Amino acid sequence: MSEALLYSFRRCPYAMRARLALRYSGVAVQIIEVSLKAKPAEMLALSHKGTVPVLSVEGRVIEESLEIMQWALARYDPDDWLLQGNPAVLEWIAENDSAFKHHLNRYKYAERYPQQPMEHYRAEGEVFLQKLEDLLADREYLLAAHMSLADAAIVPFVRQFAHVDREWFAGAPYPRLQAWIQRILESPLFIAVMAKP
Template sequence: MSEALLYSFRRCPYAMRARLALRYSGVPVRIVEVSLKAKPAEMLALSPKGTVPVLNVDGQVIEESLEIMQWALAQHDPDNWLLQGDPAVFALIAENDQDFKYHLNRYKYAERYPEHSMEQYRAEGELFLQKLEDLLADRAYLLADHPSLADMALAPFVRQFAHVDRAWFAASPYTQLQAWLQRFLESPLFISVMAKA
């Protein structure tokens, strides 16, 4: 296998989670940081939809972040992120990617969605935060006593939600979730994939 090529955008949560899985799995990858205002023609030729991340491995193009994560883990999953294929992993990621992301977008960009208040969009997103808080009641990670694919796929989105109003999140009752997010943000893996090239 030749070196993989990943088109990424540092702050995009989808690109972030793709980088996390690739780094964790030890796959050699060259990362091209994309300017969203001037997307490279080479990336658009591979993936006309024009969104990051896009992974090119020996001519195989993978355009969805979760598929990139799964591809990376199929190469090497030393700490059992897949939890032996536990369906709860993918159920939780689906809920994040469909429902929570919908409310997150409206909370973060409430001025674009004047039908409801920012607080109402936040309250709708909080239903998912409470679910995660409950999952963390008896352990440090969402589905196991160690990080799994679910933790790594969700954390960039919870981070984004928390950053919309940091004072609110810090004062919120989601203390287990706050600690979980802090562990993620301080982890060597996250720090390494967020380092500016």
């Protein structure tokens, strides 16, 4: 198999989750760090959407982060990240990618959305944080006793939300969620995919 190429941006949550799944699955991939101000012509020739991640592998191009994750896990999923096809995995990711991402964007870039104060957008996002906190009531990961696709797909976005106001997040009433995010961020897998190129 020719080496896979992943066009990525280190801090992009979508690219982050794609890298997590590729590394977990042991896919040999060359990561090309993209400057969002000067996107490489080769990437734009492969994918007109102009956003990362873009995976070029075995003559095909996969342009969506979740699809890249599923492609990787279909190749090798030693710890059952797919949870034997449990539909809850994709349901939680869908809620993250729609409602939570919507509120996260407004919270992070509140100056672009002056219709409401920043705290309003944060409170809207907290609805999802509270659901995750409740999910963690009796286990260390969202849907199982171990990490799953849901954890890997959602954690980059919760991390981004936490980083908007770290002091607020550190004092927020989500102790289980705070422990969950710390557990993942300190894992060898996450540290490896966040290493500077």
